[in-house]
Amino acid sequence: MTGDAVWYEAAQVVGITHALNVATDALGALGMVEEADAPPETRALFAEICAFYESPEVPPAFRLIAHDPGYAADVWAAARRGYADNRLSRRFKEALAFAVSLTTRSATGTAFHLGEMRRLGVGPRGIMEIVGVTQMFSSYTKIADTLQLEPDMGDIAPGDPTPAPGGPTR
Amino acid sequence: MPTVRLRAAAEYPPAAQKLFELSSSWFNHDFAEPPAMSRVMAWDIEFGGPHGRAMKRAMAPGEFTRGEKEMVAASVSGINACEY
Numbered sequence: 001m002t003g004d005a006v007w008y009e010a011a012q013v014v015g016i017t018h019a020l021n022v023a024t025d026a027l028g029a030l031g032m033v034e035e036a037d038a039p040p041e042t043r044a045l046f047a048e049i050c051a052f053y054e055s056p057e058v059p060p061a062f063r064l065i066a067h068d069p070g071y072a073a074d075v076w077a078a079a080r081r082g083y084a085d086n087r088l089s090r091r092f093k094e095a096l097a098f099a100v101s102l103t104t105r106s107a108t109g110t111a112f113h114l115g116e117m118r119r120l121g122v123g124p125r126g127i128m129e130i131v132g133v134t135q136m137f138s139s140y141t142k143i144a145d146t147l148q149l150e151p152d153m154g155d156i157a158p159g160d161p162t163p164a165p166g167g168p169t170r
Numbered sequence: 171m172p173t174v175r176l177r178a179a180a181e182y183p184p185a186a187q188k189l190f191e192l193s194s195s196w197f198n199h200d201f202a203e204p205p206a207m208s209r210v211m212a213w214d215i216e217f218g219g220p221h222g223r224a225m226k227r228a229m230a231p232g233e234f235t236r237g238e239k240e241m242v243a244a245s246v247s248g249i250n251a252c253e254y
Binding site: 001006007010014018092095096099100103104122123125126129130132133134135136137138139140141142143144145146147148149150151152153156 | 171172173174176199205207224225228229232233239240244246247248249253254
């Protein structure tokens, strides 16, 4: 996990997962867009989302924000980019999204990403590995915060001197 | 500033020194003083010992690599807004 690129990818997963969980967990009052009543561009969007997840069901977050098709399409484009195989595998990104959902106590996100982990081949042992890491570091962080510990391990990994993608070398 | 005075490694009993050696080995880094969290966990070996073993069990390579798990751990810490 050396180099900054993988950490940028991880941050994208953390951010977009939280954004989708916020909608799923708290936006129910808005009502979900029904595919049968949706305009053609929304149906096309839903079809793309279903293909990505290999599921006949559109995740609720997208049905809740599809009242604005343009906005939903942009959120989906970011989500698809964030979750797709890149330097980090989609399988690992789902594990990360599961940890994010568990940490933020999103029951819907936890269930969704647990299902995705299983679909992508993570077994019971792998699931418990992520549960263990999430739980243990939830403990460490609260102990550190309670005692107001100051960071003291920031210099054990070297910095990444490479430029941003496409940028000039320093 | 920490709520408690973090003791230097030399102020800990022999049983805790073993834990500091394990910590240094775990991070593969020669610390001038053990990390603050290691010293906190060494305060009560009956808590810190099993807590540390549970952490190592969770972080050991399995279906996911140690590196992947470190990334999950960093993300969980970030979400919890933990600066440490």
